[in-house]
Amino acid sequence: MPAEPPLPDPDHALAPLAGHETLLLAVSGGPDSIALALLAARWTLRAQKRIEIATVDHGLRAEAALEAAQVGEWARALGFAHNILRWDGEKPTTRIQERAREARYRLLCARAREIGASAIVTAHHADDQAETALFRLTRGSGVAGLAAMSIESRVDGLALLRPLLPFRKSELERLCAAAEHAFIRDPSNENPAYARVRLRRLAATLAAEGLDAEALLRLSARAARAEEALAWSAAHAALELSAERGPGLFRAEAAALRALPRELLLRLLTAEIARIGGGEPRLERLERAVERLAAALTAEGRFKTTLGGTCLTLAGGALAITPEPPRRAEIAPQP
Template identity: 55%
Template sequence: MTLDKAAGAFALLAPYESLLLAVSGGPDSVALMLLCAQWPERASHEIAVATVDHGLRADARAEAEQVGEWARSLGFAHHLLSWEGEKPQTRIQERARAARYALLADCATSLGSGAIVTAHHADDQAETILFRLTRGSGVSGLAGMAPRSNAHGAPLLRPLLAFPKAELVEICENAGQRYFCDPSNANDAYARARLRKLMPLLAQQGLDRTALLRLGERAARAEAALASCAAAAHERALTETAPALAGFDAGALTELPLDILQRLLAREIARLAPQAQLRLDRLERAADRLSRALREKAPLRLTIADLLIESDGNNVTLRPAPPRRSA
């Protein structure tokens, strides 16, 4: 049953001739490697394994090297990637995750891999949705992790989102395959570890993994509907486009619901400033200010993500903001 389920899940990987598996050595990623080794389409794909040593634990290097031995025993080339340099003292998990994806993307590029594959599973998905719920996330955040996304320009695939963690552990144990357990997963210094310990209590109140995944599925459907409406509104309102410019008819934007206007702005900001780290609260404030200015037919000039948004009552434009004057 598990192999049949995996074959269906791995349809996500089939279009990519070359794949890079991110394998940390935990049971989830080791199970991913085992399932790929048994994948009926394995022979028609070039599959390599990469392990990141973040340099944060004394045992990390030896564990990464052991993963290399396991990978090679299954016929996979292995690449050990190191996070070099001085490590940050704050937001360590967030920054380690960013460094990990950057290293994986660089490795995928150097190998010519079409996509990076991670072992995020159903428990990870439920935990992510709960974490975002506690942070007051919007609809797109509550949708959780998408099966297909992007990491530093490389396609990022998550074929195991329907697999509970217990099922992945069972795959390893049935194969007699060892794996490692990261002690940071139980460290109360990290918010996700604290949430993980709350899960049994929340489950008693009905907010279990199934309920969280159901919330994520509903949020994903709502997000898809909103995105479709925003795309149609974008097409109707767009009057001018260039690599460093977007122009819209103010009248076509005036009656848009705030959430649609917000997504329309987000789409153009992503195009004009792809490297910008756009926070939801700042986007919400910008969309609200623009919406009020349009309704009142008042001029507006604001900056967000190093872009200048201007409205004169007839047209709305987005373009790179001019350099700030030095003091």
């Protein structure tokens, strides 16, 4: 039987945090987030940083308030300030996990700004990464979606750090066991009403066909490499493209756009739509629009559509992207 790998080393595991002076750790009380707190407590740079722990109480389970209070006791025992962030108000009845996630990050960002933190740290691990890749695979995600999570990303202008992504959940549970530290099991992780739980229950069947966690992690890593190359190519294509860019305007000659590979054209338009319209349409809508635009470019025809708060118009040998005009309010007829 192969020997178990050594427990995660705090200085190695938390190296991505070193560039931040004030950090907010999101700790729910599960084994992964307790492992994060234990590593932070033993981190060589701990004395040089301001570190606070926050627990989000979504108010979705009766036990959640008591669990958050328990995490507070554990955090203070490790020498960290602790704050409970409550998601108040009426709760949605659909897409509950997605909306709870949005609320969680909204609350965490608000607390991070209150304490002057430049980064939020979560305990996502390798098993979460594999699960995310599988979840997105079942929904037909593109390359960026299959790349799943990165160790560092951004959320509402703050750094979002996931230093435990290289570690398996079993390693983090072993760390808690070695420290003889208790943790909380969230019963929602066993609720088949959630898609991720149903996928988790298929793990053994998928693994028997070769699609185990290691395979999903390889897929995610390869997708991340491809995404990096595509993002680099799209950025360079945008720089090299002769185009007029201004507040509320993008204009480029059709011939220059016609020469771009379809994926780079999609990424270029996505960036300009976000810049001018202030939002990013769903990938499926973008893909349909790009297919129609590419056909019009090839045929040297005309094209017009609205997307993401912008108006795309191909005419006169050029494509223009401008803000979508406000819709005229309907006027009720006079009695």
